Amino acid sequence: MPRFTAMPDHSDPRLAGLTAAAHAVQPRTVALRRRLHRNPELGLELPMTRTAVLDELADLPLKVHTGRSCSSVTAVLEGDKPGPTVLLRADMDALPLTERTGLAFTSEIDGVMHACGHDTHVAMLASAARLLADRRELLAGRVLLMFQPGEEGDHGARHMIEEGLLEPSGPAGTPDSAYALHISATMPTGTVQTRPGPIMASADVLRVTVRGRGGHASAPHDALDPVPSAAAMVGALQTMLTRRVTALEPAVLTVAQIRAGTTSNVIPDTAYLEATLRTLTEPTRTFLHEQVRQVCQHTAAAYGCTASVFLEPGYPITVNDAAASARVDELAATVLGPNRVSPMTSPILGSEDFSYVLNRVPGALAFLGGCPPHLDPDHAAPNHSNRVQFDEAAMVDGVAMYAALALDALR
Numbered sequence: 001m002p003r004f005t006a007m008p009d010h011s012d013p014r015l016a017g018l019t020a021a022a023h024a025v026q027p028r029t030v031a032l033r034r035r036l037h038r039n040p041e042l043g044l045e046l047p048m049t050r051t052a053v054l055d056e057l058a059d060l061p062l063k064v065h066t067g068r069s070c071s072s073v074t075a076v077l078e079g080d081k082p083g084p085t086v087l088l089r090a091d092m093d094a095l096p097l098t099e100r101t102g103l104a105f106t107s108e109i110d111g112v113m114h115a116c117g118h119d120t121h122v123a124m125l126a127s128a129a130r131l132l133a134d135r136r137e138l139l140a141g142r143v144l145l146m147f148q149p150g151e152e153g154d155h156g157a158r159h160m161i162e163e164g165l166l167e168p169s170g171p172a173g174t175p176d177s178a179y180a181l182h183i184s185a186t187m188p189t190g191t192v193q194t195r196p197g198p199i200m201a202s203a204d205v206l207r208v209t210v211r212g213r214g215g216h217a218s219a220p221h222d223a224l225d226p227v228p229s230a231a232a233m234v235g236a237l238q239t240m241l242t243r244r245v246t247a248l249e250p251a252v253l254t255v256a257q258i259r260a261g262t263t264s265n266v267i268p269d270t271a272y273l274e275a276t277l278r279t280l281t282e283p284t285r286t287f288l289h290e291q292v293r294q295v296c297q298h299t300a301a302a303y304g305c306t307a308s309v310f311l312e313p314g315y316p317i318t319v320n321d322a323a324a325s326a327r328v329d330e331l332a333a334t335v336l337g338p339n340r341v342s343p344m345t346s347p348i349l350g351s352e353d354f355s356y357v358l359n360r361v362p363g364a365l366a367f368l369g370g371c372p373p374h375l376d377p378d379h380a381a382p383n384h385s386n387r388v389q390f391d392e393a394a395m396v397d398g399v400a401m402y403a404a405l406a407l408d409a410l411r
């Protein structure tokens with residue numbers, strides 16, 4: 001990979017020893033991660049999680065603020081010299097699942113689990129703050145640590161931005177760059193992947209109510225059955241996607257919920273569909289919103305029914321700055337080793353609310369491999385599974401990477 005060999009930073013003395021330092025704080029990193037893992041919380045209000053973060057940061061020279069509209073925490077580390085601001089993000093929320101990993105530190109809260117590894121993100125960022133606090137003389141500028149709730153669908157990052165996170169009057173002024181790491185249970189442990197441009201999709205929710213007229217199931221001609229209309233809509237939406245969007249442009253529409261009726265001999269008044277719509281460019285997203293409306297309304301009309309179509313905008317497309325994603329690759333090669341970095345050939349169609357930050361600040365989201373070494377990454381339970389496991393050793397790499405990203409941005 002020649003693009004890594006010509007970089008001037010390979011011998012950057014400021015990056016030397018980061019991995020060793022991350023190893024030295026690993027007992028703290030693991031302890032915090034397990035504390036969070038035992039006590040997972042959902043959504044925007046994470047009181048126990050916030051307390052754990054505040055406890056862990058308490059002895060560091062940081063300016064700490066807590067959110068008003070949600071359980072967010074921001075902490076600012078001032079370098080010894082003036083300079084730009086770099087934002088580092090960790091999301092903090094869990095998922096509504098009952099854990100089935102059998103781990104010794106398994107979730108103690110029934111029906112809630114850190115199944116996306118956000119507990120590891122918090123622990124890694126807190127330990128990176130510790131490493132950076134020990135290296136303030138090397139920092140020209142300030143580090144803004146963003147601990148956000150509500151990543152799993154609750155727009156936590158947007159809440160923080162609405163509270164002024166990125167404003168000149170915000171906790172650290174408007175950041176000049178922004179980075180986030182996300183652990184993945186299906187990538188080899190300690191590896192890093194990112195890409196320039198779109199890396200994750202927009203995720204909008206489509207809700208359609210088809211209205212007909214109920215009646216006796218033996219006399220459909222006397223009623224107006226919404227069920228065939230809804231069924232036709234499922235097919236028509238898929239056909240529209242392949243006929244109206246170029247095959248070179250990724251887009252997914254999955255009707256994941258369909259509901260109608262109560263029993264076999266009654267035609268219901270209404271049928272209901274719910275779908276997720278994923279795209280990687282804004283023009284395609286806008287175009288598909290129009291098309292989806294038309295297809296649903298006209299398909300309903302073809303059956304004598306009507307359709308109310310509601311599109312709820314979800315997270316924006318996550319777009320990495322090309323230079324920032326290249327820096328992630330270069331730093332990972334330097335700090336972890338060139339064999340730990342591989343190009344991410346295509347985006348994934350999951351979504352991320354770090355997109356709200358990257359819409360305003362150039363930066364990058366990167367994935368950190370966390371598949372335990374005794375498991376095969378191709379067959380391991382993925383993120384969001386109630387059996388997912390993450391290799392805690394990968395947190396050493398994540399701590400070193402977060403610290404390296406800040407040291408590099410504040411050179």
Ligand SMILES: [Zn+2]
Nearest residue numbers: 116117118182
């Ligand atoms: Zn996640």
